[in-house]
Amino acid sequence: MPSMDAVHPTYDDGGAPTLPSLATASTLRGVILPSSPEILHDISISTSGHVEGIEPSRTPAAARYEPFAGTLALPSLCHPHIHLDKAYLLSHPTTSHLQPKDGTFQEALSLTSEAKKYYTNDSIRERMDMLIVESVSNGVTHMRAFCEVDATVGLMCIKAGLEMKQRWSNHIYIQICAFAQDPVLSGENRELNESLMDEASGLSGVDVLGSTPYVEDGDELQRSNIRWAVRKACEKNLALDLHLDYNVDSRQQSKVWEVIEELREVGWDDMNTGQTSSGVRKTVCLGHCTRFTLFEKEEWTRLAEWTRNMPIYFVGLPTSDLFMQGRPDDGEELTDRMRATLQIPAMIGLGLKGTLGVNNVGNAFTPYGNGDPLEVARWGTGIYQMGTGQGAELLYECVSGRAKEAIGLGDENGRKAELFTGSRADFLVVGKQLRNVGPYQRRRKTVKEVVWDAGHERATFFGGKQILLPQ
Numbered sequence: 001m002p003s004m005d006a007v008h009p010t011y012d013d014g015g016a017p018t019l020p021s022l023a024t025a026s027t028l029r030g031v032i033l034p035s036s037p038e039i040l041h042d043i044s045i046s047t048s049g050h051v052e053g054i055e056p057s058r059t060p061a062a063a064r065y066e067p068f069a070g071t072l073a074l075p076s077l078c079h080p081h082i083h084l085d086k087a088y089l090l091s092h093p094t095t096s097h098l099q100p101k102d103g104t105f106q107e108a109l110s111l112t113s114e115a116k117k118y119y120t121n122d123s124i125r126e127r128m129d130m131l132i133v134e135s136v137s138n139g140v141t142h143m144r145a146f147c148e149v150d151a152t153v154g155l156m157c158i159k160a161g162l163e164m165k166q167r168w169s170n171h172i173y174i175q176i177c178a179f180a181q182d183p184v185l186s187g188e189n190r191e192l193n194e195s196l197m198d199e200a201s202g203l204s205g206v207d208v209l210g211s212t213p214y215v216e217d218g219d220e221l222q223r224s225n226i227r228w229a230v231r232k233a234c235e236k237n238l239a240l241d242l243h244l245d246y247n248v249d250s251r252q253q254s255k256v257w258e259v260i261e262e263l264r265e266v267g268w269d270d271m272n273t274g275q276t277s278s279g280v281r282k283t284v285c286l287g288h289c290t291r292f293t294l295f296e297k298e299e300w301t302r303l304a305e306w307t308r309n310m311p312i313y314f315v316g317l318p319t320s321d322l323f324m325q326g327r328p329d330d331g332e333e334l335t336d337r338m339r340a341t342l343q344i345p346a347m348i349g350l351g352l353k354g355t356l357g358v359n360n361v362g363n364a365f366t367p368y369g370n371g372d373p374l375e376v377a378r379w380g381t382g383i384y385q386m387g388t389g390q391g392a393e394l395l396y397e398c399v400s401g402r403a404k405e406a407i408g409l410g411d412e413n414g415r416k417a418e419l420f421t422g423s424r425a426d427f428l429v430v431g432k433q434l435r436n437v438g439p440y441q442r443r444r445k446t447v448k449e450v451v452w453d454a455g456h457e458r459a460t461f462f463g464g465k466q467i468l469l470p471q
């Protein structure tokens with residue numbers, strides 16, 4: 001039944017919202033590049049959707065009248081880790097009756113499990129569409145989307161994710177991770193969960209296997225979950241993504257050493273790691289890892305040494321981590337809060353590979369936020385105390401080139417926050433056309449200005465095509 005207040009066609013009606021139209025660009029004239037902000041440049045785009053050339057505008061006086069004159073062109077953004085299937089549960093009419101009361105991690109796990117019982121094909125797709133549109137409108141052209149697979153939802157979420165991947169393929173690249181949020185080795189549904197994950201990870205269009213070792217009962221089964229995930233990813237020729245060490249408890253040992261040993265055992269210990277059947281480099285992403293904030297210096301040095309030549313990328317998820325972790329125990333002072341999230345820029349300084357992601361939006365794990373990676377980069381300025389222009393550029397890389405690299409698209413040559421000839425024409429364009437800039441309105445001409453405060457005037461280009469979103 002369509003709801004009374006439905007204003008758009010719904011999937012359950014047999015319809016689906018119309019996709020935004022695309023405008024092909026052959027040259028982007030009169031834009032600003034962060035390396036030379038005082039000169040207008042023209043970017044020519046090949047028919048294959050790549051940057052063919054970047055040159056100072058030959059006729060700058062005329063270029064001022066071009067549609068993107070005076071705007072700042074940057075490489076597009078990427079979500080290296082986002083839960084596409086459980087966004088906006090707290091506000092969607094089918095699940096909004098399930099609101100957090102104490103905001104704890106356990107409550108988030110159980111509320112979200114409960115919410116799954118109310119999923120419908122329509123509501124999943126509607127929430128997915130909302131997150132995709134919000135992401136694209138902020139400059140995202142690539143995402144790794146986690147879709148849960150378990151006894152409650154079966155293959156419902158992953159099938160919706162795969163459908164979105166196809167449906168939106170001209171607008172955004174969506175990489176699908178078959179994700180076991182629930183235990184596959186403990187609890188009453190373990191066998192069904194495991195066999196559903198086996199089926200899901202073999203579906204055409206799935207590139208990543210994801211798991212959550214810490215939901216298993218006890219240390220031994222958590223280690224077995226890591227072993228299972230590494231081996232299953234190998235068997236299915238997939239990249240691997242683990243939610244790991246999501247605690248700040250010195251009594252629990254970090255499991256990262258076991259992950260590395262398992263990877264070595266199967267020979268996954270080389271940067272030259274091979275590809276999935278659709279050409280994604282088989283990297284290993286480790287998300288959250290808040291337990292690392294208790295590491296001693298020796299452990300950091302060991303981690304950098306052990307991972308140096310391995311395709312292991314650490315994914316900091318600060319908006320979720322700070323919300324979920326480091327809460328005072330019962331009886332402790334509310335003023336005692338440990339702020340725990342991976343110190344990604346400092347880790348990069350140690351030679352580790354890292355990136356930053358949004359993770360959850362609008363659910364009990366992270367009620368606040370949106371699909372804009374630049375919000376996370378902006379937060380990073382304060383969280384990691386990165387006040388310099390160079391620091392801002394690193395934060396931008398973490399939500400752009402480094403994020404793409406982490407999910408197996410491209411390599412370290414694409415990290416920089418600067419467009420270059422030969423790269424794909426995936427752009428974020430920030431600001432207004434010169435003639436539309438009013439008096440006293442700020443223009444952003446550098447990466448740091450965008451990271452500190454990007455504003456809302458943005459245009460997104462995917463493979464040389466501008467995505468025309470309704471205003």
Ligand SMILES: [Zn+2]
Binds near residue numbers: 359
């Ligand atoms: Zn996550």
